Amino acid sequence: MQADIITIGDEILIGQIIDTNSAWIAARLGEVGIPIRRKYSIGDRREEILDAVGGSMLHSELTIITGGLGPTKDDITKKVLAELFSSPLVRHEDTYNRVERMMAARGIEFNALNQSQALVPECCTVLTNHKGTAPGMWFEKDGRVVVSLPGVPFEMEALMSESVLPKLQEHFALEAVVHRTLITYGMAESMLAEHIASWEEALPSHIRLAYLPSPSQLRLRLSAYNVDRERAEQEIDKQFERLLPLLGDIFVGWEDETVQSAVAKMLIKRGETLSAAESCTGGTISAKFTAMSGASEYYWGGVVSYDNSVKENVLGVSRHNLDTYGAVSEQVARQMAEGVRRLCGTTYGIATTGIAGPTGGTPDKPVGTVWMAVATPTKTIAKVVQHGKIRAVNIERAATAAINLLRLELQKMDDEK
Secondary structure (H helix, E strand, C coil): CCEEEEEECHHHHCCCCCCCHHHHHHHHHHHCCCCEEEEEEECCCHHHHHHHHHHHHHHCCEEEEECCCCCCCCCCHHHHHHHHCCCCEEECHHHHHHHHHHHHHHCCCCCHHHHHHHEEECCCEEECCCCCCCCEEEEEECCEEEEEECCCHHHHHHHHHHHHHHHHHHHCCCCCEEEEEEEECCCCHHHHHHHCHHHHHCCCCCEEEEEEEECCEEEEEEEEECCCHHHHHHHHHHHHHHHHHHHHHHEEEECCCCHHHHHHHHHHHHCCCEEEEECCCCCHHHHHHHCCCCHHHCEEEEEECCCHHHHHHCCCCCHHHHHHHCCCCHHHHHHHHHHHHHHHCCCEEEEEEECCCCCCCCCCCCCCEEEEEEECCCCEEEEEEECCCCHHHHHHHHHHHHHHHHHHHHHHHHHHC
């Protein structure tokens, strides 16, 4: 079988919001063995919805729709689906009562628009939305399944996890699909592909390798389709065991691991702490750590020292080094890391100073130049990296590279024990 994913909303087409729903849904469907035929976005217009959903049902056993289920007049998905399935809209009492209680708890009037959220096509199976007001809807016709979900990501994700995926696994005879992902950092995709070419060429024919690059990591995913799950899992584990010795210290972890989560685990295990001094990364390092639950156990704080006065007066960077070598220099990066470690009283200090761009570069320090440093109880190490000209990418890469510098140092300490 195969599936289509359709996201509905003029706001997607004009770029006001980014469609993250289709990527999330595709990943979840892939995990249960449902391949994607197409995913696309359309506007809030009757003819487009009719054409898209009707056309999808001609080619795919499953169509999942997100968006257009709000209470306002521009959200027409529910009405169009009622037309498509020749079914009148009726009030779903459980939804009506739940929305009424939700509005009362929030101090919002339960007006006609909010009441309309309980109207659903009579032929559908209602999927209770515990996170919002718009229910999900499950339709079946001529062996096809159409699922309509709210466009709000956290509402959609809850409905998919709690209701849709279990029903899909009951409804369809799904063939096993096995994925396992290994996380690397520190080697470009082309270089890594060349480095592990002999291993890749020796993979069994039923196992496929995918390279999944991003500015902060490179994932290697092995997949097996239409297989015995247990045997495929054992074979994929075996192949990754063969790969690990080739990767060395660029290996970060598995599945959802990141450079920062790997560092967090190491710090927690060691009972040690970290602080950060950031110039060009503007708090991105701090954000990466504090986005993880429990960060206060090991991450104590940071300083965004964008102006030289903060580097000098807060972190203790010498005026001589700032005047002689410039803010983007090894000397300043080292003093920033040492200063924040001292200021926060942590085991380690990490620092970044660079030129994120697109302006500010010089012939000897072009845009993308970043000095980073890690201060430990016994020494300070520093490194310069050169990225590109895109500011957002430079910031992301610099933050991850600085965290990785600490990861490598921690690994080195562990190896020396």
